Amino acid sequence: MTIPKFKKFNIEAYKPGKSKIKKLKKIIKLSANEFALGMSPRAKKIISDKKLKLERYPDGKSELLRREISKKYKCNSDKIICGAGSDEVIQMICQLYLKPKDEVIVPQYSFLMYRIYAKIVGAKVVFAKELEFKISVSEIIKKVTKKTKIVFLANPNNPTGTYLTKKELLELRKKLNKNILLVVDDAYAEYMKNKDYKSGLDLFKNKENVFILRTFSKIFGLASLRVGWGLGSKKIIDALNIIKPPFNVSLLAQLAAVESLKDSKFIEKSIKHNLIFAKKIKSFLERYQIFSNMISANFLLLDFKRSNHSAKEFYEKLKNKGIIVRSTEDGYHIKNKLRLTIGSRSENLAFMNVVKNILN
Ligand SMILES: Cc1ncc(COP(=O)(O)O)c(C=O)c1O
Structure with a gap:
């Protein structure tokens, strides 16, 4: 039998943070930057409603959700598009903007899906060097050519946890040719309490x-x-709506997202939880000469340069005790570091206990 020929891609497939360990039933997953306290009780309640009509297609335009987003973030709902995760919005942006040989600039250690979706549509991915694992505005500008169509960046960035200040982000937009689309991924913006930070949404809404x-x-x-959204010029959103899969965000996702937006108290509690434990874990690990980035999002990039253990050894030892963290070698090619997600109270305490046993 013949297999009809398909396209070949020179792409390293995305490897998500591991979620299983062979032979172990009880594990603690601190590898994927999901959130420790789970979803808002309001969201949980609405998706448990037995009367939901899941046999029907959802609203393809996510109208109610877009309205709620526009109320919460004070932006026009016509400039919003919802996706099955922000991941799908990244994919659609690449489909809309890029043709073969166009160039996309991504920081050296940026979130992997920018480069993957850009390559799928045939674009050339150009890497801008980072300085001390931080995005550099001047290195991005150096890489601009006539073929550059998009600059992608996450602020703060995953997996480095570093961020561009408000001043630096404004400087980047100012120095970048106006015909280039700057995509600012605010995935972790809510966690940011750092005074010199402003989200993409705060700075560039219009x-x-x-x-x-x-x-x-x-x-x-x-x-x-799987629910995320993008905000851009109405013309971009209208064009994205033409290529968007018709029912891309499920009813459950739309309803849960609407309720989550309304639950400010839960969000406040979640931010506090994250900050308290990020500080605790950071200073705890420093006692063992494991240093990390300045606190920003719900994860820390751990550096083993000054530790007696290598990142690999530490990873294996944690794994043997049922704790999974994220290797930064896979995909990111960052050596001797690990990314640790801040977990729930009990997960964090268990992590610190295990670390004490491993390192003492
Ligand atoms: C910077 C960044 N952007 C986007 C995403 C994708 O998020 P979503 O679950 O909305 O697709 C992630 C997920 O880890 C991320 O770290």
Whole structure:
């Protein structure tokens, strides 16, 4: 039998943070930056409603959700598009903007899906060097050519946890050719309490040549429901709506996202929880010469340069005790570091206990 020929891609497939360990039933997963406190009780309640008509297609335009987003973030709902995760919005942006040989600039250690979706549509991915694992505005500008169509960046960035300040982000937009779309991925913006930080949404809500990405997978705890959104010029959104899959966000995802947005108290509690434990874990690990980035999002990038253990050894030892963290070698090619997601109280305490036993 013959297999009809398909296209070949020179792409390293995305490897998500592991979620299983052979032979172990009880594990603690701190590898995928999901949120420790789960979803808002309001969201949980609405998706448990037995009367929901799941046999019907959902609203393809996610009208109610877009309205709620526009109310909460004070932006026009005509400039919003919802996706099955922000992931799908990244994919649609690449489909809309890129043709073979176009160039996309991504920071060296940026979130992997930018490069993957850009390559799928045949674009050339150009990497901008980072300085000390931080995005550099001047390195991005150096890489601009006539073929550059998009610059993607996450702020703060996953997996480095570093961020561009408000001043640096404004400088980047100013120095970048106006015909280039700057995509600012605010996936972790809600966690940010750092005074010199402003989200893409805060800075560029009405800029025609900036596109903002947001997700419900992180602080809102809806990772499995797959829902995110993008905000851009109405012309971009109208064009995206032409290529968007017709029913891309499920009814459960839409309803849960709407309820999550309304539950400000839960979000406040989640932010506090994250900050308290990020500080605790950071200073705890420093006692063992494991240092990390300045606290920003719901994860820390751990550096083993000054530790007696290598990242690999530490990873294996944690794994043997049922704790999974994220290797940064897979996909990101960052050596001797690990990414640790801040978990629930009990997960964090268990992590610290295991670390004590491993390192003492
Ligand atoms: C920076 C960044 N952007 C986007 C995403 C994708 O999120 P979603 O679950 O909305 O597709 C992630 C997920 O880890 C991320 O870290």
